[in-house]
Amino acid sequence: MLEVEGLRKTFDDLVAVDDLSFDIDEGETFGLLGPNGAGKTTAISMVCGLLDPDAGSITVDGVSIEPGSTKGRELIGLVPQELALYTDMNGWDNLAFFARLYGLRGSAAKARIEEVLQVVGLSDRARDKVEEYSGGMQRRLNIAAGMLHRPKLLILDEPTVGIDPQSRNAILDAVAELGTTGMSVLYTTHYMEEAERLCRRVAIVDHGKMLACGTRRQLVSMVDQHDKVRISIGGSTDGTVDALARHSGVVAASLVDDHTIECLVDNASHLLPELIAEVGTQGLSVTEIQVVEPSLDSVFLHITGTALRD
């Protein structure tokens, strides 16, 4: 759906985006993860045709995106980081304005606006001025304005910055919902857990460069991290630790307390049935099992050498 190839942009001495390449499949939710100032918004601006890249190419659904040409713009829906809405107009009027900019008119526009308001849960507040909305409601309307024209690619630029956890959850749910409708989503964030929750693949960027890209598992395996499996056993753990430690695929096993063993494994989801069976062969039963996969946090720390800056 989106192909970005060798994108580069410098402002004076600052290299904002440096040889960035990635692609997004149809219906995929793709995360662009990086700290503030990593070049995410610059990259997005170029994808939307708002900024002229120094080098590189962008195609959406086979259409090349060029600044100065409006070709292909209708394929993209942008939800900017700032609240790009007229706060002195009501929600409906705002949506009607953007609908018209994308060529939606009359009853078609009306039906679509109602539909989108339904999706973001603002139907009953549509006639209120945006400045009277809560922060979360404004964000939701901001997203609604971006998806009005049924874009093939929806770009969300840090849509959850500075809002309360409840609204944030609502937004994340809505984005997850979009992922199931076949719409491709490009989601930028500096919140690790959002990328983990929403995106099939994530690209980690910092200082304009892409440092890694792939599914979470691919990224984790890149940094050679192990899953952690914590098994609580109803009975004595004495011999079980050694048995588990000898099991193929288990790197190490150790006792946490009288009833709990912690194992480091290569791939927890594959190994889990075997581990439970192993405990069974010892004549014991598993009362609780907990899998801790290594997070992107640790991946990020590993790749950039720094914790994710806020």
Add this chain to the structure above:
Amino acid sequence: MTSTSTLDSIVAIVKANMIRLRNERSNLFFLVILPLMIVFALGLAIGGEASDSLVGVVDPTPSEAGQTVLDVVDDIDNVTVRRYDTAQELRDEIARRAVDVGWVAEPGEEGGLTLQWYAAAGEGFRLREIVENTVRSMNVDRQVLQLVTEDAGVDEAEAVTALAQAEVFLEPTTVERTTTGGDPENDSANIRAVLAAGQLTLFIFLSSLTGASYLLSTRLLGVTRRTRAAPVPVSAIIAGEGLSRFLVALLQAAIVFFGSWLLFGVDWKAPWAVLALSVGMALVGSGGAMLLGTMARTDQQVGAIGLLLGLVLAALGGSMQPLQFFPDALRQIAFVTPHAWMNDALWRILVDGEGFAQVWPSIVVLAAAGIVLLAVASVALARTLR
């Protein structure tokens, strides 16, 4: 996906601007109530008596002589006489310039009368000449009596009798008055129209400039960026914003034009020429507004610069007092403002009775200036959009 026509985008942008204008309730005050209130207040203040020479009179013991002087002064078309009870009241009113000149009539001996003449700084010199000559006529009888008593060596009673006898044989010199030209009654109506015209000019420009905040906030809110991400050409954004500014200027023109006509009975004489001038001024105002909205960085800047330019250019351009009352050199300088071009043309329409045929050069100047400003502003706006 349907494609967007440029026209559609322009309509959308203009419509959004109009909705925002309507949503801001204080606009009702600044665009409608305020200009009409000022036209009304000016009509009361200046269209009424305030533009006249105001003469204050204190005459506690009315006499025939006092009345004669008063009648002469009161008969002058643009003189309004106000009566006061005490000399102190008169002096206070003159000190605060509520009255220009005045006198206190004090009876003297033998039916004589002394007029104590007061004048505010720099005022009433010509009125003084009129009163002076009137008093001269009134004193002639007395002076002639004095000459005759001296020459003939008789007492006053005898001289009075002789003068009365002589008068019978004399044919008095008559003074006849003729007035040409228009009906003098129209003057105050004309002045009222001129003052309303000044406000027409002032508010078209001022409201345009303060409306620049809408253009600025569109950018600050990030809507401009989002609009650019839509399939909308840059030219459509510029045309939409420019047209919005122009419509606001036209709306303001219409409010003052029709408001002063329908509510306060201002006679615009050549309405089409006045409207054409208003359109020219609206072009200038919308160009200025676009430039200001593009250049400014904060809402406070727009407010401050808008008010500064809107009022100062209006004052310099003869919107607050007619150019015809300016010192000569300043009147030349005033024509650097668009206001002066419009106000001068309006004066010629309203006072000199000129029409479209005579004032069209002013319309052309305004329209040309407006188009140049709009072009410059469009280039500036386009630069921010790329």
Add this chain to the structure above:
Amino acid sequence: MAAQLWALVWRDLWARLRDRSALVLGLLAPAALIAVFSLTAEGPTQTDLDVGYANVAGDAPVAIAIRQGALSSLEADGTLAVTDYGDRGDLLAAIEDGDIGAGIVVTGEGPGAVEVIQDSEAVVSGAILGAVADSSAAAVDGIGQAIGAEMILGVESPSADRLQQRLGALMSDGEGSVTVVDVGDEVGGIDLKTQLAAGMATFFLFFTVQFGVLGLLEEQRRGTLTRLLASPVPAWQILLAKLLVSFIVGVASMACLIAFSAILLGAQWGNLAGVAVLVVAGVLAAVSTITLVVGLAETPEQAGAIQAMLALVFGILGGSFFSVARSGGLASTLSVITPHFWFGEGLVQLSGGQPWTAALGPAGIMVIFAVVVGLPGLLLAGRTVRP
């Protein structure tokens, strides 16, 4: 305690100094308008009034009296510029062409011996010529009457010339029953330039004092007010600091404008101490107004709009743009509710070299205004700093 207060005040003042819009509204805009008005206040250059004279009656006494008497003296002192025409038709044509505003035609004997013709708009020229014609005719008739009377009384060969000379002397001495005495110098009074400068300064004062108290609402929205309230600074000091900022900004802008108009434009404000009293009282009135507005408004935009409306209504009513007192009636009665009117009134009282105490009355009324408007304002605005 005082240190905290001044820290708050100083921070706000510093922010205002760097914020160019405050300088524009507080200084540049009013200064520019004062400059323009003081230029236009000069009025058009007082040129001589153009009038005409035509004599078709030869050496008629009234012709001589008019042309060589009254007209030539008014010509000499620069009141009139007289053009002579051959006949009535030429003179009339000149009026219709707008060359002259009015004219006198001496036609000779009989009714209409003297005709004063004026354009309908040339009211002053017409009135002057009318009075000149009247006084000249009265003098000529008076002399004729005197000759007749002297002949009746047996005076030998009375001389018209000699009588005319002596009558002229009596006339210019102002001898007679009605006399005009100039006492204008005693009145003093404010000059137009100063009046306009004061009007503009007070008009913009109501905008300038916003920089301060209005900050309460801005800080409330930005959230910095909460932080201030959480600090050990007492709440009342936060409010007081904002009031002080408004007051200082107001006084500073008034002082600059007064100095500017006095030094560069020649406005005459009067006794400095008296003007200072007026400025302090006027700024108090303006600060109390914005305090009430801030107390009533919900957002800074709303407060700004309401204050602008009040500033405009007060300015128009109080005579900042044109003298409401001249129009008389309701408007001039209503104008006494505005501080603008009393500021101007204070200057009137100070004019003519009066001591500073002359300003106390008007200043007192402005202080009363400040108290009446400011107390509820303080109570309402105080709610914003109450935790």
